[in-house]
Amino acid sequence: MMARRPGAGEERPWKLAEHARLGKGKVVGVVVLDGWGEAPPDPFNCIHVADTPTLDALKKGAPERWRLIKAHGTAVGLPTDDDMGNSEVGHNALGAGQIYAQGAKLVDLALASGKIYEGEGFKYIQQSFETGTLHLIGLLSDGGVHSRIDQLQLLLKGASEHGAKRIRVHILTDGRDVLDGSSVTFVETLENDLAKLREKGVDARIASGGGRMYVTMDRYENDWQVVKRGWDAQVLGETPHKFPSALEAVKKLRDDPKANDQYLPPFVVLDESGKPVGPIVDGDAVVTFNFRADRMVMLAKALEYEDFDKFDRVRFPRIRYAGMLQYDGELKLPSHYLVAPPEIERTSGEYLARNGVRTYACSETVKFGHVTFFWNGNRSGYFNPNLERYEEIPSDTGIPFNVQPRMKAVEVAEKARDAILSGKFDQVRVNIPNADMVGHTGDLEATIVGCKAADEAVKIILDAIEQVGGIFVVTADHGNAEDMVKRDKSGKPIRDKDGNVQPLTSHTLNPVPIAIGGPGLAPGATFREDLPDAGLANVAATVINLHGFEAPHHYEPTLIQVSPVPF
Ligand SMILES: O=C(O)[C@H](O)COP(=O)(O)O
Ligand SMILES: [Mn+2]
Ligand SMILES: [Mn+2]
Known part of the structure; x- marks a missing residue:
């Protein structure tokens, strides 16, 4: 469903109302695992094969705070539901909270x-x-x-x-x-x-x-x-x-x-x-x-x-x-x-900056623009340089990413940890690139190593959130590493006459996980059950809520509900 946008003449205040049940002032860590979809266990599902205790615990630990959301096709503004998701449309939807017809x-x-x-x-x-x-x-x-x-x-x-x-x-x-x-x-x-x-x-x-x-x-x-x-x-x-x-x-x-x-x-x-x-x-x-x-x-x-x-x-x-x-x-x-490009406007980044939320965003070079430029609706630069800081870790150059599959995941996570612990930021947002960048090489062994590194990076960030009593949101922009083989219509890997399979280097049509948690999350906050078709565009309203504000009316609805918890 396309978002309802305010009509001409309709008042569009920038000031966000306070959330009725969620307070302000908690650090919110937002982690985007690039190319991290959900698919059944399988030897070609590198995320399943890899050792990923942190993400496994999120899934198994709190089922009411873990769910899947759509990350492909019309849910992210692509022409048809046969179109796989990608970083541009994925981060646009995550940051903008609205679904735009894309390029x-x-x-x-x-x-x-x-x-x-x-x-x-x-x-x-x-x-x-x-x-x-x-x-x-x-x-x-x-x-x-x-x-x-x-x-x-x-x-x-x-x-x-x-x-x-x-x-x-x-x-x-x-x-x-x-x-x-x-x-x-x-x-x-x-x-x-x-x-x-x-x-x-x-x-x-x-x-x-x-x-x-x-x-x-x-x-x-x-x-x-x-x-x-x-x-x-x-x-x-x-x-x-x-x-x-x-x-x-x-x-x-x-x-x-x-x-x-x-x-x-x-x-x-x-x-x-x-x-x-x-x-x-x-x-x-x-x-x-x-x-x-x-x-x-x-x-x-x-x-x-x-x-x-x-x-x-x-x-x-x-x-x-x-x-x-x-x-x-x-x-x-x-x-x-x-x-003319989609006019992506009134993104969550701009709303939060105009409501005094201090944001730190970081990734390594190859994904840096994803959590800044794409997140902010294909707009480079800050909304308010006094409140925002974007930091880039240089990526390896001159080598394909299966050569160094751990990439800079831990370095990005350590920057995020420092930003969380510094007390200077209300939102700390990162993109962890491994599952996607290594997945694109079609090298399964390396992708498994990359997924493990991504999981370690998430742990570093969640530990810091734990330390400051904050809240985390861990999600992804589209699938990739969870399915690394070309399959026939029934889903079986296609083998040539010598029994070899062809690696799938592309993204997928799979949904992605989203998990919320952390000591700062109100005990009664869980995922709603009335939004089975929710997608990436529902995340922005969710994050705005976690900062203690109601989301703008024209945003796709929040994923969370907050029930009063009796004392
Ligand atoms: O540009 C690329 O690397 C691929 O075509 C798409 O990957 P991304 O959408 O994850 O960047
Ligand atoms: Mn991506
Ligand atoms: Mn990709």
Whole structure:
């Protein structure tokens, strides 16, 4: 159910009413376990296999304070209930307390109605079509987390019908939100579409490519070299790997036994005379066709900012650039975009800041923006710098996360512990990344180690909450590590003729747990039983209650009830 939003003219005070039964002044620890879903026990359920005494105790210890909530599909604003959850929509829902139609859906609607071609962003890039090339850069898969190939197909068709005569696609192979190895089929599909466009007289080709985790799609400024590798291929047309076609590139590069879609090296496609077919030059138009923000912001900065010192761009072409969406509402980046992003407003972070609640948020780099930027409705920065402190622990760079599966979980938890014990904060919020980041590698052994580290991190935080008489909320943003194998329709792992299974690197459709507790929680506070379909968006009202306030009326309802406890 979409939240009821206040209508025009309806008064919308920022001051929150005091909760009738829950007091103020307790420290509330909010832990988001990234990629931690609930699934039946199974050898491919790494959370089940891992030693996780802290989370097990929450589940078994107080059944009236542990439950499951929905974290995928329409419950988090995605187009359908076949869409797995992800960090962006998950943290948006957790922080905003309301369900917004998300980027994937907004782009679907704009493409279906044709409104995308009437908007300012498209009209802006269209000015380059007469003399320049239209470049489309983004993730090539049907994962639906950052982009969708069917949207790219519609955009290619629509752009050519609206005047684009020369189109170059710069692909990023996936293997993370979809199965490893599927890149070959996606490239074949795209090559077919481009061939059809060529038959219609449009000069359309794939110009460059690379694996998303090694080329372009870094996030939160963890490693600018990733973006530079993409820049060299997409803008300069210069990479060590050169091929006559993208299909050949992907097939040949995958021949290396260590290769996978996520980490394919960058390549460019050459024409018959040995020249790159599509470097980006003055007068061209560029669209980054991912709808999701986090892994496009860095490239958007490189494409848009005149002043830029993150790497040597060598050439800074004068282009017309538009994002599929505007990726950062605070930075207004990029300034041109094809589809207006969801206007996520009146988030719990803003309400709490305006009601004097002091907040500390922390994660390591690869998830830092999740508990800050996504949590606050895709808004970077503080609501009130005097009340908020956001701290980032640098993530490991240059290695896949199965190499160091404990990641910085304990370091993040120790920062949270110190913040809890300091007495300076009312809310201490963290994201613990392991189950997700290691789960995405498809390495089961490493994921089990990662889940154990995440459990240890939770214990450190719960111990600190115990010490200060506080309250905890432990939940997750979507599933991942609880199901690590490709299954058939009946749920059985699919085995090839040698008995091997294929690891599932993506998120899942599973619900996630939420647990509340701590010495500061009112004895009569338990989960309600009248909200069987509750999802992540119900968490914000819950957290606001635990700070001693009633939640705003237009929020999804709180998960808790408080019965008076007789003396
Ligand atoms: O960007 C990624 O790492 C994956 O596509 C999605 O993972 P996340 O939604 O947990 O960030
Ligand atoms: Mn996540
Ligand atoms: Mn993930």
